[in-house]
Amino acid sequence: MKKKILRTIIVFVVVFVAMLIVILGYNKLQDRNKQKEDTIVKKNVKVITSETNKEKQPVSVTDDSIIFNLNPGYKKGDVIVSGITSTSKNGFIRKVIGIENKGDNCVIKTEPAVLTDVFEKAQIYKRIKLTEEGNKSVSYSIGKDGNNGDVRVQNAMSEIDNSYRTIMLADKKETDDENNGIEYVFGQKFEKESDPFTISGETGFDVWLDIKIEIKHGNITCGMAIKSKEEGKILLKCGKDWNKEKEWGLWEKSLPNYEFVVAGIPIVVTNKLELNAEAGAELEGNIGLSYELASETTTGFEFKSKTGKVKEIKEIDYDSDGLQWETISVSGEASAKIAIHYISKLYGCSGIDVSAGISGKAEGEANQTANTDLEGGYAGSLDLSINPEIQGELIVDIPVFAEDLKKQPLFEAKMKPLWSKHWESSVKWKDDLEWTETGKQGSKYITRYSEVNNIACPVFQFDVPWGWKIESEEVGNGLDEIDEKVVLTNEKGVTVTYWACQHQLGGKSELMLKADISKVADSEFKPTIPDGVGVDESSADEPYANLGTMIVAKIHVTGEMDMKIDMEYSDCDSVFYAVVPESYVGEREFIGQAGEVDEFSFPYPTPYAFIAESADGTFTAGEEKQIINILKSFKEAE
Template sequence: MKKWVRRIIVTAVLLVASVSIILFGYNKLYNDKQPEGDIIVKENVKVITSETDNIPIDVREDYLVFGEKPEYKKGDVIVSGITENSLEGYIRRVLKVDKKNNLYIVKTEPAVLTDVFEKAHIYKKIELTEDGSQSVSYKTESMKGEKKREAFNIEVCKDEKEKKEEKEDKVIDENDNGTDYVIGKKFEEKDEPVTVSGEAGISIWVEIDIDINHGNIKCGIAAKSKEGAKTAMECSESSSKELEKKLLEKKLPNYEFSVAGIPIVVTNNLEIAIGSEMNLEGNIGASYEMTSETTLGFQYNSKTGKVKEIKKIDFDSDGLQWNTISVSGDASIGPSVHLITKLYGSSGLDMSVGILGKVKGEAKVSTKKELDGYAGSLDLSIDPEIQGTLVVDTPVVDKNLLKQPLFEVKLNSLWSKHWESSANWKDDLEWTEADEIEEAKEQVKTSYSNEYFEVEVPESWEGYWSVIEEDNTNNGIKSTVYHFTYNPEGPDNGGASDVYVIDMSDTSRPMGHYNRMLPDYCEEVGVTSFGSNDVFKMEVAAGFFHDGGATITLK
């Protein structure tokens, strides 16, 4: 009886111990596979990198070719980084492995990130440069212990010498491109009768933010940029044409980073262009300067199946400046940026953004005293033009994510202004100037003189030119602007020039106070021999002071 009792007790103890061990082992296994906030890579995932011994000798759309037998079986998921035969990487699921002519053929189908990770948070910010891409930051949130340290060890750390060299190279690059931005160009393009000139620059980052949790995925890809431009257009005669010039067109080197040993590959193509379009009678000059910060992209949530657009522009500009002798019609000018960024060269964002200065209406020079030098009406604006596509050449984010258009809703103008010479601007345009012109002909036949300078014009211009004085004083700074115009009969559209005289004797004022009183692209003539009167001129259309034209002499 005692032996029987002892057997029961021993059996019970062993049973309790076995259950405890099983429960402990299950909990440990469960915790190892699903630690809070950790990255979990599925067990059937196989990785190929440039360091892998057995890599494919040929990569095709639906199969891989190996020279040596690969250790793959049906259902395995292969993730490849950048290799000699796969510059964009890929994610594939193995269907079967065959041997043919001493080669191993691995039949595959596309796989997605949720086939690779059970759980993960991936964030990467990549700065794009003309020479390639570089990582700005990388982090995985809520990671613990050794796995956190391992994740950070994935990053390729550069020593101080390399960092210093990169910084010096970056400074040189920025100085070389002539702008304040990482990527930029100065330009001057001519296609008679149109000239487009200025500079455009951009500093741009690609942000990738991915959350994966047991089959569900949230994926965001966005381009964040700081851009600036100074653009000017001159159209010297009637024209209907488009002008476009690519300032930069480059496929940047593919970029690879690693998350828990899994290679993630990002591809980028960048293009910067300058363009203008016009349908004009007459002539016009237009210019503007601007800076902006732009964020464009998308966020996808597999639970809802919905795509949310990311669209934000912060813009700063003093607006569009213009000049003309006589014009009717419309014109636009501005830079544009086109970026294609994809994961594994397969799924991502294709976007373009342009910021265009636009002018539309009718205007001409007028000597009517009540007006400010011009008659007519113009609508002026600086408008964003955004286009985008969520690209899915091959699914790598989610099988249900499809190609679709983005940014279809037109944005409002970033800056706009309606200008008109008066409430009766149409009457202003029809005003003949007959009395004033006849009087001007008597007073200024072939010369003009004031206390600051003297102007001589060709005898052949007699009767076809005039000058109007206008007070330009601002904030206590004395200034006068003289509007010279030459408007002959016949096909010659003539030209014009504005001459600015500014009293710069107050040396306590910052130069910016004086510069604000001048339009862009003014040219200094010189300083008078008395006082501190600085003289500038700005030519319009064919100009007024040029070889064979008028001359100006300072006093």
């Protein structure tokens, strides 16, 4: 009885194992058949790889021909696909249009071919991680989500409602305990200087290339997308007035060409990476910007031959604490940008050229203030933002995907800021900007000799704009040669000086100067009879001393002569500005240790002068604009 039961068990096991073998073998056969169904290569396709027999490899490849030592047996209409070889580093897809024998060589005449000439049917989904030594790739597949039926791409891209989103791969490197962060395949520290910009920082980034190719019945759906994951920080300092952009190439790398094989067909990908920094400013003053940011960006395209339309893939996620700024004075805007530039092509012919960057920007006006009630010591109003800046182009040097896929720009639409903030020092921030070191709020300075000495005499006022401060104030007591002297200065040391003198200062000098005087603006000063001066009945209704119209003048010093040894002027080139009567316009020679003050003062009734100077006799465009406005504002106090 026991033997019978044992025989029954053995028979059952044998039958079960046999059925299992049949089922597994059938499933494997089905899988192989399914793979064959997924990818079908056309019969007239010929393949060349680095493994091809040496005698069957070309000895030379030109734009329109492939040259062999021996006739490879190709026919007109055949499609040749080459991987990476010694004669074709980028590989190629060509169609044979003619065969010629020249001496010992066989010349195969060719024209460009496309992927639909190679595959009858194909579903290719490839993600390639770019590295400096050699790229790594993983294939992915498309399946149905049993819950809602949406089409998904595992471990790469998901397609929901015809929009692509990239899913982060779980292949982070080990955490670096020293910086408590992620190590990246590529990284760069940088510090670049180009007057007036200094830009510095560091960045690390990983890059993947997604390739999608679906071919069926002569139609193709294809796409390429660059996904990058980056982290970095950037610091910009702009030290003076500026209206320009500057770009630096920080790093450039042509990566090794990468080849993967689909159903025996080699597909070659070329990749080039660049890291760039950029600074821009349209401002008066100076500013510093800094920000840190981690982001993930996906940029690329998808093309469907059925519709002939290209769809952009453009997404960005980020994490940042925002933009920080520091400044002495600024009006206008400044930005600091870091961008990763990618060029990826199939067979070195068709692909994408995209640049994905992050720009930190500050726009408005701000200044250090003497108002101690303001937190941080700044006054003003600024709009701060961190912005994505994506530029790209679909490259079609030679068609590879499809004949009707044309070269065209991508990402033309402006993207919304990733982060933005509006900062104001207070509700009345404009008043904050006009707070001077004298403790007087407002943009006007009023001369004080009359007040301090309690006498009637001319009292003047002038603007003290933001970015300027009262460096010194001197008020005499009636016995000094100089009644009053007030010096305004900016952070670069440019000065505007008010002089009120008892008489011309005089002094001996051996140097004579020659200058051209020209009008640059009308002055707000309208001379009348000054306070403290009796009415001259003969000219009671005329401006005092017939000064006439007052102007802001540019004094261009063109020559100098040492009167003890020279007979002629030697050339020189310096400039200063002053408020003077319009009658001063023209060429003028002057001499004396106090030459500028004496020669470019005006009697009212004693000498007064309002003069702008710089240490080297030059001014930036922004400084020129500011000092003309200050000089123009000079007038008798209201």
